[in-house]
Amino acid sequence: MTAPDTSNDGESLPHRHSAIARVSVPVRVRLCVVLGMLPVLAFTAACLVYNAPQSPASVRLIGPARQVLEPYFWQDWQLFGPTPGTSNDQVYLRARIQYGGGVVETAPVEVEKAIDEAPRGFRINPTKLPGIMLAFDQASSHYASAATRIKKLPAAQRKAAQAALDKRYKTDFEEMQRFFSARAHSLYPGARILAVQATFKTQPIIPFSERYESPRPKETIKGLLQTSWMPYVPGVAQ
Amino acid sequence: MTRHPSRAMRTCKVAGAFLIARLDGFALRLAGRERRLIGLALMRLVIGFATILYCLADYSNRQFLWGPHAYNSPSTASGQIPGGGFSLYLLSDSQAWFELLFHATILVSAAFMVFGGRMLTVVQAVLMWSLHYRNQDLLEGGDNLAQILVIFLTFTVSNAYFAPGAKKRREKLLAPDRTPAVSTVLHNLATYLIVFQTAVLYFAAGYWKIFGKVWQDGVAMYYISRETEFHMSARFAHVMGNAYLGTAVSYATIAIELAFPFALLSSRAWLRKANTLALEAMHLGIAAFMGLVCFGLLMIGADCVCLRDEDYRSLWRSLQAGRARMAANWPGEAGLRRAFLIGRSTPRMPGTPLRKGVHDHV
Numbered sequence: 282m283t284a285p286d287t288s289n290d291g292e293s294l295p296h297r298h299s300a301i302a303r304v305s306v307p308v309r310v311r312l313c314v315v316l317g318m319l320p321v322l323a324f325t326a327a328c329l330v331y332n333a334p335q336s337p338a339s340v341r342l343i344g345p346a347r348q349v350l351e352p353y354f355w356q357d358w359q360l361f362g363p364t365p366g367t368s369n370d371q372v373y374l375r376a377r378i379q380y381g382g383g384v385v386e387t388a389p390v391e392v393e394k395a396i397d398e399a400p401r402g403f404r405i406n407p408t409k410l411p412g413i414m415l416a417f418d419q420a421s422s423h424y425a426s427a428a429t430r431i432k433k434l435p436a437a438q439r440k441a442a443q444a445a446l447d448k449r450y451k452t453d454f455e456e457m458q459r460f461f462s463a464r465a466h467s468l469y470p471g472a473r474i475l476a477v478q479a480t481f482k483t484q485p486i487i488p489f490s491e492r493y494e495s496p497r498p499k500e501t502i503k504g505l506l507q508t509s510w511m512p513y514v515p516g517v518a519q
Numbered sequence: 520m521t522r523h524p525s526r527a528m529r530t531c532k533v534a535g536a537f538l539i540a541r542l543d544g545f546a547l548r549l550a551g552r553e554r555r556l557i558g559l560a561l562m563r564l565v566i567g568f569a570t571i572l573y574c575l576a577d578y579s580n581r582q583f584l585w586g587p588h589a590y591n592s593p594s595t596a597s598g599q600i601p602g603g604g605f606s607l608y609l610l611s612d613s614q615a616w617f618e619l620l621f622h623a624t625i626l627v628s629a630a631f632m633v634f635g636g637r638m639l640t641v642v643q644a645v646l647m648w649s650l651h652y653r654n655q656d657l658l659e660g661g662d663n664l665a666q667i668l669v670i671f672l673t674f675t676v677s678n679a680y681f682a683p684g685a686k687k688r689r690e691k692l693l694a695p696d697r698t699p700a701v702s703t704v705l706h707n708l709a710t711y712l713i714v715f716q717t718a719v720l721y722f723a724a725g726y727w728k729i730f731g732k733v734w735q736d737g738v739a740m741y742y743i744s745r746e747t748e749f750h751m752s753a754r755f756a757h758v759m760g761n762a763y764l765g766t767a768v769s770y771a772t773i774a775i776e777l778a779f780p781f782a783l784l785s786s787r788a789w790l791r792k793a794n795t796l797a798l799e800a801m802h803l804g805i806a807a808f809m810g811l812v813c814f815g816l817l818m819i820g821a822d823c824v825c826l827r828d829e830d831y832r833s834l835w836r837s838l839q840a841g842r843a844r845m846a847a848n849w850p851g852e853a854g855l856r857r858a859f860l861i862g863r864s865t866p867r868m869p870g871t872p873l874r875k876g877v878h879d880h881v
Contacts, residue, residue: 306543306550306699313701314546317708324712332723352603354667358720360660362727364734365742397747400810404751406576407810409657411748413590416656452598456656460590463583486745489738492760517590518582 323349332358367488370418371502373480376465377510379473389480392464393418413460420453421481425506457508463517476510550699553676553692553706555714557831558824560635560680562713563672565820566665567632569813570647574625576813577657581621585653587612596653606652607645624650635678644669661817667716668821674709676702710824717821718780721798725776734773737766749809772801783825792830798822 327349333339350356373389393414400407424446431442461477485500577584585608587593593609600606607620624646631643647669651662679689691697733739743749744756759765775797782794799819806815826834 306546309701310550310699310704311542311546313704314542314549317704321708321712325715328716328719332719334726352601353670355601356663356667356716356720358660358663358723359727361720361724362731364731365739366746367733367742369745369747394747397750401751403576404807404810406572406812407751408577408580409573409584409659409813410577410580412657412659415748452595455595456591459592459595463590486742489736489741489760489765492741516588518586518588 324354328354328356331356366486368483368485368500370414370505371482371484372414372417373482374461374464374468375478375480376469376472376474376513377476377478378469379475384475387469390468392461392468417453417457417460417479418481420450420457421506424450424453425481428506454508454511458511459514459517461511462514463519465513466515466517467519474513476512478508478510480507481505546704547699549707550701550703552697553679553703553710555710555824555827556676556679556689556692557828558826559672559675559677559710559713560682560685561823562668562820563635563640563677564632564681565816565823566647566669566672567628567643569661569665569816569820570628570643570650571625571632572816573662573813574621574628574650584657585621585650586617587614589654591654591656596655599655600652604652605649607649608653620646620649633682635682637673640669640673640677644673659811659814661811661814664716664720664821665817668713671709671712671716674705675713676706713821713824714783717825718783720821721776721779725773725779728773728776734769737762737769739769739772740765743809749811751808751810755808771797775801779825788827788830788833792826792834795822795825 327346330339330342330346331350370393371391372393374392375389376387377384378387396414397411399410402408427446428443431439431446434442457479458477461479462474465474465477482502482504484502487494487498487500491498574581583589584591593612596606597609600609608617610616627639627642627646631639648666651658651666676688676692679685679692682688728734728739731739733742740759744759750756759768775794779794779798782790785791799822802815802818802822805818806812
């Protein structure tokens, strides 16, 4: 039996094709090639459509492409082609604590910076904790934009739209509630915490063109979203 | 047609024979022998190692991130899993179940890294998917690629190199009298899908970057290096503030990403190797300067499959030749020592996984 030319791992040379063709191919292999090519071609086409920029054609084809790829081949490569953020996010945490006979509200404490800087503690295998803050920042930013759009709707539609928005972000806010409860617990150990509130803010990075200016330009911090007072959740692992 | 039935039949027969011959030619190319064995073995090593690192990076925080009392509660995590997705972690709220699964993930990843094989790949895939879906906030993008590629990896032979018994396995796989096999077809199709998916990712990433304002302006690296989440080194941020260097790095990133699919299709091996090595260097930089170690490793693992076995052999030969040249140009005792080392390494070369052996002449 003659084996195919494999001196080059890539393509076989054309003059060897006739020799290759003379080798008998078992029927099961032929069948496997034909049957195997079908899902491969389907994946190839679906993957191209799925990742193609929006166009009249891709909008029409995206449905079938999704059926092929989701859920196991779901993919989102936007993270690889980011428009990098031009600002840094900050999260301020406040807590309502039962103190004596009354309830006091703590001063806001910025909690994101420490988490964002945590990977520098062990550079060889850094912690992934900043990913949580990134997810929260993203959710709060999207929620805030959607809420702003809702405010511009006619009064009759506002309530339903707001309810739909809250439903969409329910799991995100549940996560935040538990996360900030655990954070408040570590900030105020032993205190009887009743509720927590997070305020998301953003501070622009000094623009490239002003990076060498002296004195350094002060970038103003802007508020993005303030959550309502969320009841404290005890028992979240630390 | 009816007036010349014999001619029509003859034409049909010729066309049929031609099609069968083409199909057989194609089938033989797919079923002839397993391709990209070195790259797949490297990818196996990297996925296993990156999963271990992923678990160990937050080992002390594991209860908080993935445990039954995590900030991301099991019910919340279930709500975030897309239809058809699964996570074994959500089958039970028991502490023992969590600890068992988490430590099994580390052990299986280590076994997968060392031994490979289809069975371990399937188990690795299930445990990796489970861990990822338990808390999706921690995912970095490379995980998404690994989730897809590990499915394809189950159809391939990923332990023909860098694994116990690899030499025997390789000799069996690459034996000259081996008949075309179904498993070889599956291996090669899955390998194609791995390379294709990686190429699509890079092209899409390059495409989106090229339309980004900050990438066009050449200041993307300046802003990335100043994001607190990715700010690992003040010196790196300072260097990326340099107008020329920052622009060069931004543009080079786009160029190598967009060029990648075309380089893979190119018959020029140097282009393929240069582009892949440039991407790997980029991901090493991301791991070191942005703190995305698992992401960088997983991407390097995917890049590894994009080089052919022959590319690795030629890279290895170039490295050996470079070392020999360096030893020859190094005068004195140090040169003798180096020459001795290389002299020792040369006869040992056939024993190394990247040797030029029997499979080159199949």
